[in-house]
Amino acid sequence: MNTAEQVKAKYKLIALDLDGTLLTDEKHITDETKKWLQYAVDRGVKVMFSTGRGLQTAKGFWDELGLDSPMVLLNGAEIWEGPGRIKKRVFLPRDTVRDMHAIAAERGEWYWGYSVESLTGDKEWTAEMFERDWMKFGIGSHDQQCLAEIKEELLSWGTLEVTHSAPTNMEISVKGITKESGVREVCQTLGFSMSDVIAMGDSDNDAKLLQAAGLGVAMANGEEHIKSIADVITSTNNEDGVAQAIRRYVFQME
Structure with a gap:
């Protein structure tokens, strides 16, 4: 050198x-x-x-x-x-996190979130988690059609940035972030x-x-x-x- x-x-x-x-x-x-x-x-x-x-x-x-x-x-x-x-x-609105959580849970897909306090997966998620402030929420599935449908719904809200770091997941932040x-x-x-x-x-x-x-x-x-x-x-x-x-x-x- x-x-x-x-x-x-x-x-x-x-x-x-x-x-x-x-x-x-x-x-x-x-x-x-x-x-x-x-x-x-x-x-x-x-x-x-x-x-x-x-x-x-x-x-x-x-x-x-x-x-x-x-x-x-x-x-x-x-x-x-x-x-x-x-x-x-930059935090996601709490009601938005509730709605995303409901979508993932109802479909039986895995999910996780990053707050100041923790990285929390679906196995550790409790009602208390909805009182935390989340910067990123993730949803995962091995069903590509399911992921595509969830992504389409989330984007239709007009308030979210949706991307992915692997073919089996999506990462969600506030729009523009x-x-x-x-x-x-x-x-x-x-x-x-x-x-x-x-x-x-x-x-x-x-x-x-x-x-x-x-x-x-x-x-x-x-x-x-x-x-x-x-x-x-x-x-x-x-x-x-x-x-x-x-x-x-x-x-x-x-």
Whole structure:
């Protein structure tokens, strides 16, 4: 590697999805990827997560990398300025959560939600949960027709953002809240533009961000429509795709 003085980064901010992107299928960050993330940080590049995960399941990776940068969690419904410094939370109306819960329960599908207090699945859901404030609600099914029908109904309300991180789920937030909206807000805080961002992802919930970023990078293991809208495609999450993209597109090394 060249010294910091010899290398100039093309982008100021690296926005990373976690599952299927930064993480291997075994939910690890490889040593090669860690090396290139540190290389970027050492050269003044901000490295952040843009993930559907909440703090409950993302914090361990944040700590593992030792990052002191903003984070966009819950598909943009929660934004952190840095470790322990919350900037913004956007909550779903409680009556909307009740209605979504009823739809999933009546159809016998699984569901979950992220509140400030917890990540709660259907097995742990109690009446008390309706008194909490939820930032993201999820519904899952192995029946594609069922998922499509639920998604159509939810979108018809006109108040929700509905996306997915896997073919068997849907992730629901307040309309207009996306990874893109979260990263855009981080850029405003840092004085960056979206053209300063290289974003990487693999699923539907990455689509708007990849299209808005200065460079949208799809993982080779990503969904076909994500690969079709991305600017470039890197290797898979199991083959150091993030590390390769940082080397090639941020520092323009072959």
